[in-house]
Amino acid sequence: MNSRRQHFNKIPKNMTSHKDESTVSNNDNNSSPTKNGENNQDYYKKGSTEAATENALTLAKIQHRLRLTKKNQRLVLVLVGLPGRGKSFIARKLENFLSWRGSECKVFNVGKYRRLAASGACAADFFDANNTQASNLRQQAASMALEDMLSWLDDFSEEDSIKKDRIGIFDATNSTKERRDWVLKECTCNIKRAGKPTGVVFVESICDDKELLHTNLMTKVNNSPDYKGWDPEEAMADILTRVQKYEEQYETIEDDTLSYIKIFNLSSKMLVNHIYGRMAKSIVPALMAWNIGTRPVFVCRAGQTTTELDRLNINSRMSRSESLGGNGKAFRNALFAFMKEECLDFMRRRKQAFAPAMNTGTSISGLMNSFSKDNGNESDWRDDDYVGTDGTTPLPFPCHIMTSTMPRARQTVDWEDYPYPVEMLSNLNPLDKGDFMGMELEEIAEKEPGWYTQLVEDPFLTRFPGGECYGDLTSRLESIVVDIEQKVGPVLVVSHVSVLQALVSYFRNSKIEECTSIEIPLNTVLKFTPAKGGGWAESRHHVLPSPSPSETDLCNSNESSKLDLYAMSPELRVDTRERKTFNAKLAPPIWGDHLKVPSFAPLRRHNSLDGRSPREIITATRQESMI
Numbered sequence: 162m163n164s165r166r167q168h169f170n171k172i173p174k175n176m177t178s179h180k181d182e183s184t185v186s187n188n189d190n191n192s193s194p195t196k197n198g199e200n201n202q203d204y205y206k207k208g209s210t211e212a213a214t215e216n217a218l219t220l221a222k223i224q225h226r227l228r229l230t231k232k233n234q235r236l237v238l239v240l241v242g243l244p245g246r247g248k249s250f251i252a253r254k255l256e257n258f259l260s261w262r263g264s265e266c267k268v269f270n271v272g273k274y275r276r277l278a279a280s281g282a283c284a285a286d287f288f289d290a291n292n293t294q295a296s297n298l299r300q301q302a303a304s305m306a307l308e309d310m311l312s313w314l315d316d317f318s319e320e321d322s323i324k325k326d327r328i329g330i331f332d333a334t335n336s337t338k339e340r341r342d343w344v345l346k347e348c349t350c351n352i353k354r355a356g357k358p359t360g361v362v363f364v365e366s367i368c369d370d371k372e373l374l375h376t377n378l379m380t381k382v383n384n385s386p387d388y389k390g391w392d393p394e395e396a397m398a399d400i401l402t403r404v405q406k407y408e409e410q411y412e413t414i415e416d417d418t419l420s421y422i423k424i425f426n427l428s429s430k431m432l433v434n435h436i437y438g439r440m441a442k443s444i445v446p447a448l449m450a451w452n453i454g455t456r457p458v459f460v461c462r463a464g465q466t467t468t469e470l471d472r473l474n475i476n477s478r479m480s481r482s483e484s485l486g487g488n489g490k491a492f493r494n495a496l497f498a499f500m501k502e503e504c505l506d507f508m509r510r511r512k513q514a515f516a517p518a519m520n521t522g523t524s525i526s527g528l529m530n531s532f533s534k535d536n537g538n539e540s541d542w543r544d545d546d547y548v549g550t551d552g553t554t555p556l557p558f559p560c561h562i563m564t565s566t567m568p569r570a571r572q573t574v575d576w577e578d579y580p581y582p583v584e585m586l587s588n589l590n591p592l593d594k595g596d597f598m599g600m601e602l603e604e605i606a607e608k609e610p611g612w613y614t615q616l617v618e619d620p621f622l623t624r625f626p627g628g629e630c631y632g633d634l635t636s637r638l639e640s641i642v643v644d645i646e647q648k649v650g651p652v653l654v655v656s657h658v659s660v661l662q663a664l665v666s667y668f669r670n671s672k673i674e675e676c677t678s679i680e681i682p683l684n685t686v687l688k689f690t691p692a693k694g695g696g697w698a699e700s701r702h703h704v705l706p707s708p709s710p711s712e713t714d715l716c717n718s719n720e721s722s723k724l725d726l727y728a729m730s731p732e733l734r735v736d737t738r739e740r741k742t743f744n745a746k747l748a749p750p751i752w753g754d755h756l757k758v759p760s761f762a763p764l765r766r767h768n769s770l771d772g773r774s775p776r777e778i779i780t781a782t783r784q785e786s787m788i
């Protein structure tokens with residue numbers, strides 16, 4: 162080895178890499194030229210010390226990027242695939258995710274237009290390419306949907322366009338090259354769309370898993386208006402014929418000048434072509450994360466540190482490093498019992514659903530070890546069957562736990578009987594209130610009335626001096642959402658009001674700008690489970706009675722309404738989403754990590770507070786709300 166090194170040291174000078182001594186590169190800390198001008202930089206460790214240059218060749222090689230990454234305020238995502246390949250599922254997930262991360266987003270489903278154009282449901286013959294009349298109607302339906310989408314894309318004021326980009330999702334089979342060329346041309350035509358630059362990306366879902374396809378088509382038979390009132394067997398036969406008609410015409414995307422993403426068999430394989438910018442940064446990871454498994458996602462606030470009363474008595478401010486108080490510890494214990502029951506129940510159900518023949522050996526942190534033991538026979542089931550990856554350590558229950566880095570959050574899951582690592586993530590830390598950290602609303606209102614007014618007017622985008630706004634917070638939660646989405650077992654997130662408001666908004670598919678009005682109760686777990694079609698169903702569980710009356714009324718929805726209707730029914734969701742709008746401007750954000758900040762009337766202008774100071778107004782409304 163040594164002799165080899167010596168040999169390399171003897172390489173003639175003209176074969177070593179040289180650099181101009183005046184050039185300083187940021188990766189050459191240890192590579193300063195030696196006295197005789199020789200450079201001891203290790204190319205294989207640190208790369209070249211030569212500055213990267215741009216020339217005709219490099220520019221030619223990145224021309225696609227130059228063309229495609231320019232800031233388009235309009236983007237069209239065109240779904241491609243045979244029926245039953247999850248296109249509408251993907252479209253819906255894209256719409257939820259992209260709206261949550263701040264774009265205006267809308268799905269245009271050609272099927273709906275087709276039913277209108279053909280006045281109702283259509284049997285398989287209608288999808289035969291040789292049926293000229295039907296083909297014309299289908300093209301007409303696609304034209305109407307595309308026209309609506311383009312008008313929607315263009316229908317925004319200058320002010321809107323600064324704030325948000327628009328993404329239209331064109332949901333149809335788009336199964337031939339001719340159809341896709343037409344869509345591309347309509348969206349990008351220089352003449353028709355002059356001054357309205359629009360990016361187009363195709364998302365093709367390919368699936369050849371027969372068992373899965375059968376289940377998917379069954380879902381369609383049970384849910385599609387096309388088969389309402391049909392005998393299930395006849396409906397199945399009809400949709401199979403329809404698929405066959407499409408198969409006869411189907412052409413997969415092969416044109417590599419296009420931007421496209423191909424998803425094979427539930428993202429087990431993906432192919433991306435000319436995908437850059439936000440597509441690469443956000444959409445591809447999300448597409449890879451989404452899965453059709455069902456598993457609960459639990460979210461809750463960290464346990465209390467000191468009670469409201471104690472805090473008032475000692476007249477102290479909340480500090481970030483506080484530890485759990487008595488109530489917090491009680492919540493921690495109750496949470497363990499709740500999570501254990503929930504997660505074991507989840508595993509029991511999964512085990513029941515898990516046919517031994519399908520056991521591919523995929524291990525969820527060792528959870529599946531128990532499956533191989535008894536061939537899935539329910540009668541043999543024992544809770545202590547769960548073992549960790551080493552095969553012996555008892556696993557109290559399966560769960561991926563994520564907390565903020567605040568001690569109180571970590572301590573909320575500091576369970577003696579839980580020997581597994583907990584992921585602590587600073588992304589889950591509360592909204593950074595900058596200079597106002599530790600201050601309650603009334604104090605801020607009094608000290609900085611101008612800033613406070615701004616906050617009331619735009620709680621989502623008003624940034625705390627030196628800190629964050631809710632918009633910033635949402636951005637740092639993107640990776641958390643993708644991480645949660647990709648899990649196939651239960652997940653528990655222990656965090657704080659502001660973070661949970663943004664996360665709950667994602668699961669509820671409510672407007673993110675209005676997340677500041679979402680109330681997150683103490684001592685309560687919100688549970689989200691996947692609903693068919695891509696949404697989430699919600700239930701809430703008070704695992705410990707709230708310690709003070711002012712905190713028990715934090716839930717803003719009816720206790721008995723366990724299920725989130727608009728998550729359950731995508732059709733319904735479109736409508737309820739419009740209806741379910743809080744007027745964000747009517748109240749400042751509810752962020753108090755430990756104090757309940759009651760909803761009170763807006764502090765319109767500070768010179769119109771009826772002669773009262775903000776503190777007086779807040780104290781009065783708080784008293785009113787406690788009655």
Ligand SMILES: Nc1ncnc2c1ncn2[C@@H]1O[C@H](COP(=O)(O)OP(=O)(O)O)[C@@H](O)[C@H]1O
Nearest residue numbers: 244245246247248249250366368377380427453
């Ligand atoms: N990438 C995928 N590949 C195959 N099936 C999927 C995929 N994603 C979701 N699914 C499943 O396909 C089912 C049918 O989806 P749907 O969106 O109605 O299909 P399509 O719009 O292609 O006819 C969904 O309920 C979902 O469980």
Ligand SMILES: O=P(O)(O)OC[C@H]1O[C@@](CO)(OP(=O)(O)O)[C@@H](O)[C@@H]1O
Nearest residue numbers: 244271272275299303333334335336
């Ligand atoms: O215009 P094409 O590409 O055929 O796609 C639209 C068609 O997609 C279909 C294919 O089955 O499914 P869906 O309604 O599920 O979205 C038909 O309803 C609809 O007419």
